[in-house]
Amino acid sequence: MRKKMVMGWLLLLLGGIVTLFWHNEWVYALPTPVPAHYKPVHTGxxxxxxxxxxxxxxxxxxLHFFxxxxxxxRFNIPYFTSLVHKYNSQAAFAIVLxxxxxxxxxxIQDKFHINIPVITDASLAATCGVYxxxxxxxxxxxxxxxxxxxxNKSRYCQNTETNYAEIALNALLLHTPSTVLYDSNALRAYGCQLPNCTKK
Structure with a gap:
């Protein structure tokens, strides 16, 4: 009897963990809602x-908004760090906290293991149209x-074909006009909503 109860609790716990994991995956796979008073900033x-x-x-x-x-x-840290190492001779980088x-x-620098400026002026998000x-x-x-x-289209930045920020940076370094065509996943914001890391 006791063995069955323990097994039941373990299955219940496992089910809860799986449900929580898939809920988080589903929530963060949805676009971030556009704030009511959002003022877009356009290319150019x-x-x-x-x-x-x-x-x-x-x-x-x-600018890396973090x-x-x-x-x-947090999942994005290794990929952003790799971009800094790869392009630091051609571009400047900063983390916007x-x-x-x-x-x-x-x-913050210790989290990334890189020595680049960390900007704490949150108003820069509105200046750049970030939410x-x-x-x-x-x-x-x-x-x-x-x-x-x-x-990237992937939450873990594993899909090299959709490394949107890197594609854009390469295009700029090659003096390509900013009319580079991206798919809809590049410019539609995903992730945590500002200012309090919510996802509604």
Whole structure:
């Protein structure tokens, strides 16, 4: 009898874990709702960047909008880090921290194991038209928006054919006009809704 009860509890626990896992997968596979008062920023619009030394050079900039509490942001860390290592001689990079919690720059840099600027000015999200994390924003050397969107169709950035942010960065480095065609998954925001890492 006791053995059956233990087995029953274990099956119930396992069922709960599986249900929770699939619920999270389903929720984060849906597009992030567009905020009611959202003001879009269009490709080609001027974007005023913070006055940081890393931006005072003739290089494009990739801003990584990151929330440490967002599961999608955490899954994205290895891929973003790989982009920094691959393109740091051709582009500037910065992490835009999107959380009301306090973190030091070093704490965030340690999560990525890279030494790049960490921006804590959350108003930069509205400046760039960002309302979820993680999101990539690529700004050309003249400080115009070139790309704003997802890193990949896959939550874990494993599909090399849909590395949207990298495709956009390569196109910019090759001086390709920003009218590069992406599929609908590139520009429709997915992930955690700002400002509090919710998914409604």
């Amino acid at each position: 619009d001027a974007v005023r960047l913070p006055q940081l030394p890393v931006f005072v050079q003739d290089k494009p900039v990739l 929330n440490p509490d967002c599961p999608c942001s 999107m959380t009301p919690k306090h973190y030091t720059e070093k704490e 979820s994390t993680p999101q990539a924003v690529i700004i050309d050397a003249e400080q115009h928006l070139y790309y704003r969107g997802n890193y």
